[in-house]
Amino acid sequence: MGALKGSISFTKFKARGELPEGFRDTFIERLRLRAFRPLSPLEDAPQSVGWCSIENLLDLEIDHGKVYFETYLNIGLRIDTWVIPGSLFKAHFAEAEREHLAKKGREKLGRQEKEELKAVVTKRLRAQLMPVSKLIDLSWNLDTGAVRFWSQSARLHELLDEIFEDTFKLTLLPESPYTTAARLGLSELESNVFAELKPTAFHVAVF
Amino acid sequence: MNLADLIEKKRFVGREFLVWLWFESEILEGRLSTRGGKSCELFLESKITLVQEKEKSQLDGAVPASSPEAHEALRQGKMPTKAKLRVTRGEFEYSFVYAADTMALSTVKLPAVVREETDEQFYERMYLLEELEAQFDALYAEFAALRISALWDSEIVPMMRAWVHGKDVDLAVYRRTRGRVAPLGGGKSTHEEAEVDTDAPVVEARQVA
Numbered sequence: 345m346g347a348l349k350g351s352i353s354f355t356k357f358k359a360r361g362e363l364p365e366g367f368r369d370t371f372i373e374r375l376r377l378r379a380f381r382p383l384s385p386l387e388d389a390p391q392s393v394g395w396c397s398i399e400n401l402l403d404l405e406i407d408h409g410k411v412y413f414e415t416y417l418n419i420g421l422r423i424d425t426w427v428i429p430g431s432l433f434k435a436h437f438a439e440a441e442r443e444h445l446a447k448k449g450r451e452k453l454g455r456q457e458k459e460e461l462k463a464v465v466t467k468r469l470r471a472q473l474m475p476v477s478k479l480i481d482l483s484w485n486l487d488t489g490a491v492r493f494w495s496q497s498a499r500l501h502e503l504l505d506e507i508f509e510d511t512f513k514l515t516l517l518p519e520s521p522y523t524t525a526a527r528l529g530l531s532e533l534e535s536n537v538f539a540e541l542k543p544t545a546f547h548v549a550v551f
Numbered sequence: 552m553n554l555a556d557l558i559e560k561k562r563f564v565g566r567e568f569l570v571w572l573w574f575e576s577e578i579l580e581g582r583l584s585t586r587g588g589k590s591c592e593l594f595l596e597s598k599i600t601l602v603q604e605k606e607k608s609q610l611d612g613a614v615p616a617s618s619p620e621a622h623e624a625l626r627q628g629k630m631p632t633k634a635k636l637r638v639t640r641g642e643f644e645y646s647f648v649y650a651a652d653t654m655a656l657s658t659v660k661l662p663a664v665v666r667e668e669t670d671e672q673f674y675e676r677m678y679l680l681e682e683l684e685a686q687f688d689a690l691y692a693e694f695a696a697l698r699i700s701a702l703w704d705s706e707i708v709p710m711m712r713a714w715v716h717g718k719d720v721d722l723a724v725y726r727r728t729r730g731r732v733a734p735l736g737g738g739k740s741t742h743e744e745a746e747v748d749t750d751a752p753v754v755e756a757r758q759v760a
Contacts, residue, residue, distance in 0.1 A: 348673050352647075352680065353657035413673055483677070490684075496655055519654050521564035522557040525695040528688060529736030537699045539552045543563045544708055546570055546715050547628040 346481035346494050347398065347418055355501065357491040357516040358527065359484060364513075367486075368412065371512060375406045378511045380422040385470035388463075392475075393503055395511070396422040401479040417484040421493075421504065424475040428466065437465045480504075491516060564698065565651035566630040571694050573631065574711050577617070578720050585689040586734050592639040593690075598648070601629035625715045638686060645683050654691075659683070692734035700732045 364370055380394030380401075397403035397410045398420040411417055440461055441453060453461065481494040482504070493504055501518070508516050517523055525538060552560070575583050576593050584590040595617075601608045601624040608624045630651075637646045647659040661679045697703055706728045710720050 347676070352659035352661065352676070353655075355653065355655050356684075413670060416673075416677065418673070485677075485681075490681075492680075496650070496653070496657065517554075518558065520558045520562060520652075521568065521654060521695075522561045524654055524688070524691055525564075525735060528692045528695065528734075534699055534735075538561065538564075538695075539557060541561060541564060541698065544567055544703075544711075545628070546630075546708070546711055547626050548712060549716050 346479075347483040347492065348481070353496065354492040354494045355496050356519040357493065358519070358523070359489045359491050359508075359512070359514045360517050361514040363486065368408065371417065372406060372408055372411060374511045374513075375411065375419060378507060379404050379406055380424075383424050383426060383470075383475045385426075385467055391423065391425045393421070393423050393507060395507075396420045396479070398481055398483075401477055415485060415487045417486055419482050419484075421480045421482055421507070423478045423480070423500075423503065425478075426466075426470050426473070427476045428469050428473065433465065433469065436469060437462065440465050562652040563630070564695075565654050566632060567698065568691060568694050569631045569634055569649065569651045570625070570711070571697075572636070572690065573634075574714050578714060578722060578725065583690060585686075585693050586737075589640075589686055589689040591686055591690075592637075594637045595634050596637050596646070598633075598635040599631055600633040601625070601631050603627065603629040622715065622717065638683065640682070640686055643679065643682065645679075647683070656683075656687075689734070692736055693729070696732045696734045697729065702728055702732060 375395050378394055380396045381392055383389060383392045394404075395406060396419075397406065398418045399410070401420060401422050403410070406419075411419055441458075444457075444461060445451060445453065480500060482491065484491045491508075493501070495501070495504075505516055508514070522538060526535065530538060572583075572593060573595055576595060581592045581594050582590070583593050597611060599610050599621060601610075601621070606629065608620070608629060610618060610621055610624075612618065632651050633648060634651075635646065635648050637644065639645075643662045645659065645661060648657045649655075650657065659680065661676060661683075697707055707725075710725055710728075714720050
């Protein structure tokens with residue numbers, strides 16, 4: 345499912361702000377700086393978010409040919425997350441706890457010890473697992489400023505907001521009844537009227 | 552009111568737009584017209600969700616929006632939040648689910664894409680998608696202009712209430728009233744988008760509430 349093929353389900357935004365001079369090169373440099381970096385089980389980070397080729401989430405070599413489709417900038421947002429099934433973690437933690445207490449000759453772990461042991465078990469399990477990867481397509485019409493993001497999740501929109509602004513130094517304005525009206529052309533007076541609108545009661549039987 | 556408030560607090564307007572599309576589709580037998588040469592056939596089909604606070608009605612079937620249950624839900628004060636729409640423009644036929652609060656389109660079925668090469672297929676998909684969005688923008692430009700006009704409460708809402716309650720609507724009067732309000736942006740191509748927060752010229756003959 346995405347911009348290039350498959351089912352079309354997206355949320356639309358408008359990129360706000362001027363494109364800088366020579367933006368095609370600048371954007372490639374900035375995309376490379378925020379390219380996806382794989383998670384390491386040795387690090388604490390539970391998630392990694394970054395850009396990759398829209399055609400292949402394993403392709404982290406970003407260049408003009410993979411990104412620019414005439415007036416469109418197409419890029420993939422890759423999100424990897426460590427997901428350890430709860431029951432698996434519980435079982436491994438219980439085992440580690442037993443071993444630790446036996447070694448120390450004690451009956452109960454202290455709070456600090458428990459946290460440390462949790463971190464050790466988490467790292468050990470992460471080393472045996474693959475993170476869960478997600479690729480979300482983004483297609484930006486550089487002429488109109490329309491940005492289509494192939495996800496309707498509010499949580500992912502927050503991630504997008506952050507990385508988009510960090511990468512392109514532009515903000516995203518979500519499509520909504522007000523922003524669409526403003527995009528189509530509201531005068532200041534009309535904008536004020538829109539701001540004062542109250543819901544219409546269509547069900548009231550008054551003809 | 553700041554921009555974030557305008558976005559969040561005016562989401563109900565998207566639901567009213569969906570009621571208006573439903574109303575026009577039924578009284579005009581699916582043939583919706585817009586200024587700027589963009590007219591289409593639009594029908595609500597197979598799925599519609601209506602809500603009122605925590606109460607929700609999800610109706611499925613061939614044409615659930617035409618069912619007595621859907622109209623009864625409207626009469627109870629429920630508002631549609633999501634509906635599957637079919638839009639035909641010339642030889643292009645689309646179907647998609649429209650989410651009223653966010654104005655997002657999902658499970659969009661485009662007219663058949665013939666190209667096989669990835670790049671060509673992408674341009675064709677985008678072209679067809681942007682045509683659909685332009686059509687939808689043109690309809691929203693008509694609706695939003697009516698919604699902020701003085702005629703909304705005095706003329707349009709009474710006709711829509713009559714429709715909700717199964718009464719006849721005088722089509723000639725409705726068409727005449729709708730024609731008195733110029734669409735947002737004057738019905739220009741929606742590819743030429745106005746910037747948010749700029750003062751677009753006041754459209755001729757639009758009388759705001």
